[in-house]
Amino acid sequence: MLDIKQLYDGFRNPETVRHLARTIKDEAEDLAAPLNIMEVCGGHTHTIMKFGLKALLPDNIQFIHGPGCPVCVMPKERIDHAVTLAMQPDVILVTLGDMIRVPGSQGSLAQCRARGGDVRPLYDPLDALRIAQDNPTKTVVFFAIGFETSTPMTAVLLQQAESRGVTNLLFHINHVLVPPAVNAVMDDPQVQVNAFIGPSHVSVIQGAKIYQPLVDNFATPVVVAGFEPVDVMESVLRLVRQKVAGEARVDIQYSRAVSPDGNVPAQQLVNTYFETRDAFRWRGLGPIAHSALRLKPEYAHRDAERQFGAVLTDREIDDHKACQCGDILRGLAKPADCRVFGRGCTPQRPLGSCMVSSEGACNAYYRYQGVLNER
Structure with missing residues (x-):
């Protein structure tokens, strides 16, 4: 009988994670330019923060947090x-x-x-x-x-x-739909993303093929990843290898649940x-x-x-002026860059959606890294 606990412990095995980190470090020396990976989904952001994965990577690999939280992007x-x-x-x-x-x-x-x-x-x-x-x-x-x-x-x-x-x-x-949002991010000239970790739960339904236009339009590799630490680290390694080889394609790391067609x-x-x-x-x-x-x-x-159209209005309403959720969702700022992070804005009293949502980047930073470590 399959032992589910043992299975998931394997996806969190510290030695496996450390082995992947060493391999990434060795192979990343051949990167011609820094690798800026946007993890589209907030679930990946929480895994990266909770397990300290960024600290295991070399300086020429950075995570950039994307708009992958449906609560966070709701106006x-x-x-x-x-x-x-x-x-x-x-x-x-x-x-x-x-x-x-x-x-x-x-x-x-x-x-x-x-x-x-x-x-x-x-x-x-x-x-x-x-x-x-x-x-x-x-x-x-x-x-x-x-x-x-x-x-x-x-x-x-x-x-x-x-x-x-x-x-x-x-x-x-x-x-809301992921591919149009990712395309909008890539159309912003300020964004310096050159690789993507794609959300696997979306791909379970829609299939990994939905990311092919992103690869075709921007020559940007995409790896569809599971949400465990081993999944994320293996996906980073696959992105490194694509970049070193000069490739850009859709790769399915989370093959235990994701297919091309969904x-x-x-x-x-x-x-x-x-x-x-x-x-x-x-x-x-x-x-x-x-x-x-x-x-x-x-x-x-x-x-x-x-x-109920008579009582509803579509008047656009801006966020709180002190909140930088917009920049964070576009990968232009980290949560700690926001001057109200952990002060005027906490999970208990959020000013912005990135803090209130359990998948938001600000929530992940606050929960796992702590205010003092980020300031």
Whole structure:
């Protein structure tokens, strides 16, 4: 029988990590220029910080943190939508995880709940169906958020609501797409990224092939990596070897779960209910064309933005002036560069989304490296 604990201990084995670090150091001597690796996903950022992986690498290899946290990239006006909806009569607003604590211009959903809004956190999106069935006189709005990883579950929830005739469940869709955001980062002349660690959970659904245009357009190698320390270090080694060999291609390190084509049935389910928006504003990146999803017109009866359009506004709302989340999400600054990091901005009292989210770069720095070590 497979011992899961032993399996995961292997992916965290200190000697394996040290061996990879020594190999990276030796082979990185042949790099013609510094290797600036953007780890797109916040999960990778936390692994790098938690296990001190940066300290094991030579000086000519740097990690640059990217926009890979769906909570972090959500602009304040979208959070304000959620707060406004939660304060409507006979509305129950349900959502997942960190969204409850993310501040908008009207406060967070947690503060909205303290003011009387009916806000309920979910552990499973399908719980929204039960809440709607248990409250037939209420309108339940699922504030759906996430990258390509979580979109199929929203599609399953919608499919179930349709098939069971649960008419009082609506959706506020905030699913965003990784490749357009990465392309937007690379189009910024200030960004000095020349290699990518690609998020494996996105690739499980969409397949590693979604990164091929990035390789073709920017001659930038991409390695799709798992989230354990050995995964990250092996991926760095693969990037070093591509650079030394003068190559640029998509490589799958996380082959135990990722394929080139991904989960085709999940993709088909998503395509049944969703289409891309013309543009969507990302926190710190601005509007990006075709970078987010919305419900197709035939499901307008499920679309909270359409059904509550009279009370929702799309007025753009800037971040707090002292917050540098925008620069951090574009890889132009480290969390410790922000003058309010660890002072006016902490996980308990966040000014910006990079601190409040459990996958945010600021949260990772604060949690694992500490304020005093970073200042």
